[in-house]
């Protein structure tokens with residue numbers, strides 16, 4: 273790399289000697305010479321100068337006066353004061369003013385000149401690189417502190433926080449000195465013991481990079497869903513566990529809302545038919561394991577067209593909502609399902625109980641509906657009740673049989689339920 277040296281000396285002979293010495297040096301120097309200091313500021317602003325050699329004694333002022341100007345404009349340009357006198361007092365004054373070195377014309381030689389210039393140039397380069405690295409670090413720290421993501425660095429041995437960003441202060445509502453005495457366990461209930469922590473550390477070590485979803489405890493003790501990205505970093509002899517955590521509560525809420533939109537009937541707030549076949553399969557399998565009964569029933573409001581025709585569509589809607597409430601009041605076990613199949617048709621899947629209890633729930637719905645719904649309506653049902661480990665039954669087949677029984681109920685005069693049991697399938 274070529275270094276640019278600016279020589280300011282009113283003696284032409286000295287300028288020529290300095291230029292020749294530096295040009296012949298092993299290091300690559302580009303030399304610019306000026307007889308006086310008036311254009312110093314302009315040059316420093318326009319050209320990158322690695323080092324200025326300035327003569328102490330010049331007709332329009334001494335070199336010392338220019339030093340602070342050089343330092344102000346270009347703090348990482350080296351300054352070497354050149355003088356013909358060379359006394360100790362001047363040297364100490366020059367260093368106080370900020371020169372990087374001092375060269376007396378008395379013991380001027382090519383090797384002395386080039387070695388002083390080289391040293392000053394490399395010293396200033398190191399200072400500049402150091403300054404730039406610090407500035408980059410500071411910039412990085414600002415970025416890290418301004419990211420909304422949680423950045424946490426933990427000791428893999430103790431799980432203690434080594435360092436973290438401001439987002440963690442805000443999340444925990446704690447000052448840094450308090451956080452530094454805490455560990456990852458303070459923010460997460462993910463691990464029940466230190467053994468589980470070590471197991472996790474090993475998993476990250478093996479995977480290199482590990483991403484997972486978890487809940488972190490905020491300062492106000494609320495649990496917030498987070499996606500954590502975790503990896504190992506070695507600095508010197510020590511290993512650190514780095515976490516970068518993104519708050520995914522909004523994402524989870526949107527996912528939940530989308531799932532609701534996809535699976536919920538907006539009028540009755542019951543679920544719709546989506547995913548019902550898989551759910552029936554799951555319930556059927558687990559009931560079969562316990563040799564229990566499963567009942568699938570189809571309900572249809574009788575003469576519903578007349579309700580709409582006589583009272584209007586809005587009242588018809590209200591009837592549907594009221595019937596949903598009637599079913600909710602009777603079908604209440606955690607595994608039970610009530611869904612709107614479409615129009616005025618509903619599906620109930622119940623499994624927790626013996627056959628008589630399940631049949632009774634279906635009959636109670638039919639009995640309760642006319643008393644609870646206004647304008648008064650009756651309801652018909654078709655159902656299938658089976659001992660789950662007795663017969664193989666898919667949702668589609670159960671639905672078809674229940675639908676045939678519903679047809680029978682309508683055909684026989686409505687306001688009733690008809691059932692099929694495993695013996696007849």
Ligand SMILES: Nc1nc2c(ncn2[C@@H]2O[C@H](COP(=O)(O)OP(=O)(O)OP(=O)(O)O)[C@@H](O)[C@H]2O)c(=O)[nH]1
Nearest residue numbers: 572573574575576577578580585588589615616682
């Ligand atoms: N208000 C309202 N009406 C609906 C909705 N979905 C379907 N319907 C109406 O439900 C009525 C169903 O009529 P039908 O299929 O003839 O049956 P029904 O009058 O109940 O006669 P049966 O089933 O034989 O007792 C139709 O008039 C549909 O327009 C809804 O979301 N809201």
